[in-house]
Amino acid sequence: MIKEKIQQLSANIFNEVVANRRHIHAHPELSFHELETSVFVANKLEELGLEYHKMADTGLVALIKGDKPSDRVVALRADMDALPITEANDVPYKSQNNGVMHACGHDAHTSSLLGTAKILTELKSEFAGTVKLIFQPAEEKLPGGASLMIKQGVLENPKPQAVLGQHVMPFIDAGKVGFRAGKYMASTDEIYVTVKGKGGHGAQPQQNVDPVIITAHILTALQQVVSRFADPKSPSVLSFGKVIANGATNVIPNEVYLEGTFRTMDEKWRTDAHIRMKKMAEGIAESMGGSCEFNIMKGYPFLINEEKLTEATRSHAEDYLGKENVLDLDIWMAAEDFAYYSQVANSCFYRLGTRNESRGITSSVHTPTFDIEEDAFKISTGLMAYLAVKQLGN
Ligand SMILES: [Zn+2]
Numbered sequence: 011m012i013k014e015k016i017q018q019l020s021a022n023i024f025n026e027v028v029a030n031r032r033h034i035h036a037h038p039e040l041s042f043h044e045l046e047t048s049v050f051v052a053n054k055l056e057e058l059g060l061e062y063h064k065m066a067d068t069g070l071v072a073l074i075k076g077d078k079p080s081d082r083v084v085a086l087r088a089d090m091d092a093l094p095i096t097e098a099n100d101v102p103y104k105s106q107n108n109g110v111m112h113a114c115g116h117d118a119h120t121s122s123l124l125g126t127a128k129i130l131t132e133l134k135s136e137f138a139g140t141v142k143l144i145f146q147p148a149e150e151k152l153p154g155g156a157s158l159m160i161k162q163g164v165l166e167n168p169k170p171q172a173v174l175g176q177h178v179m180p181f182i183d184a185g186k187v188g189f190r191a192g193k194y195m196a197s198t199d200e201i202y203v204t205v206k207g208k209g210g211h212g213a214q215p216q217q218n219v220d221p222v223i224i225t226a227h228i229l230t231a232l233q234q235v236v237s238r239f240a241d242p243k244s245p246s247v248l249s250f251g252k253v254i255a256n257g258a259t260n261v262i263p264n265e266v267y268l269e270g271t272f273r274t275m276d277e278k279w280r281t282d283a284h285i286r287m288k289k290m291a292e293g294i295a296e297s298m299g300g301s302c303e304f305n306i307m308k309g310y311p312f313l314i315n316e317e318k319l320t321e322a323t324r325s326h327a328e329d330y331l332g333k334e335n336v337l338d339l340d341i342w343m344a345a346e347d348f349a350y351y352s353q354v355a356n357s358c359f360y361r362l363g364t365r366n367e368s369r370g371i372t373s374s375v376h377t378p379t380f381d382i383e384e385d386a387f388k389i390s391t392g393l394m395a396y397l398a399v400k401q402l403g404n
């Protein structure tokens with residue numbers, strides 16, 4: 011039985027996967043600068059006798075062909091970049107690059123996919139179809155490694171019928187995974203606004219144009235884009251976390267600067283909302299005698315897990331791990347560049363539990379104390395291998 015063989019192979023490589031993860035964790039590199047990580051992955055692929063080619067500078071793509079004939083292709087994706095965070099964990103594999111840390115678990119994704127590659131390589135005679143391994147750069151930074159890899163043809167020659175991605179989740183216990191069919195994560199856009207007025211003495215408002223009051227109206231009015239114009243069935247979030255009015259108790263400033271984020275799960279609405287927000291802010295500023303520069307930097311699209319693929323993948327996961335270890339996920343308004351794959355190919359992005367409360371491993375991703383329970387590798391490598399061969403029709 012292929013499942014038992016995969017479980018055995020996965021147990022055999024556990025220590026190696028942990029060692030690889032610790033090496034990558036200790037040597038984190040920022041988005042688009044994954045040079046050593048890329049060489050590390052390339053060497054491991056070579057050890058497995060796999061040919062690879064480079065894409066988007068530091069990205070790598072390799073194929074594992076099953077010996078049995080089949081045209082089917084499944085792609086497995088891992089990201090490789092770290093974050094500009096100083097690690098606060100006192101662990102033997104602590105980051106050696108000051109100010110840079112694998113605080114989103116991409117070290118785990120990369121080492122796990124290398125483990126999956128090893129399992130599938132040893133299993134070649136047992137399955138039909140092709141597995142495409144994607145090691146991508148820069149998940150954490152716009153425009154996103156995924157978008158560059160896709161532009162450079164990562165989803166062509168051969169074209170996968172499905173793309174699977176796995177991401178650590180510190181809110182789920184190690185040993186379990188989570189799935190959600192349909193829309194799962196949000197699109198994200200950054201908003202930069204400068205509201206311009208005419209500053210002066212706070213005691214003489216009639217001689218000035220107060221950008222602080224204009225901003226107050228704009229901030230309140232923009233919330234109505236979400237509450238009155240968005241379809242209540244589809245989530246939208248608008249938050250402004252930065253508002254700078256550099257005046258004083260008795261000084262009205264010349265301008266106010268704002269930064270915010272807009273997130274949703276519908277591409278048409280996303281475009282409409284951009285136009286509406288800009289028009290509303292500019293209109294309010296103008297009506298009050300000022301002006302407004304409203305700029306939006308578009309980020310990642312929303313992430314959608316294709317229903318049929320996700321249902322099938324979920325049921326294969328239940329088969330591999332047992333029903334009790336496969337959970338349902340709620341939607342999450344964070345963003346992820348795997349969304350780019352999901353917009354153009356049938357895709358499934360699932361969560362790997364990495365929490366272990368008894369060892370204090372509970373911190374959220376993107377924090378200086380984030381870590382993973384490495385026992386998660388006891389299931390992650392084999393599960394992905396199993397999902398891949400099942401997706402290929404074996
Ligand atoms: Zn992240």
Ligand SMILES: [Zn+2]
Pocket residue numbers: 114115116149177
């Ligand atoms: Zn991440």
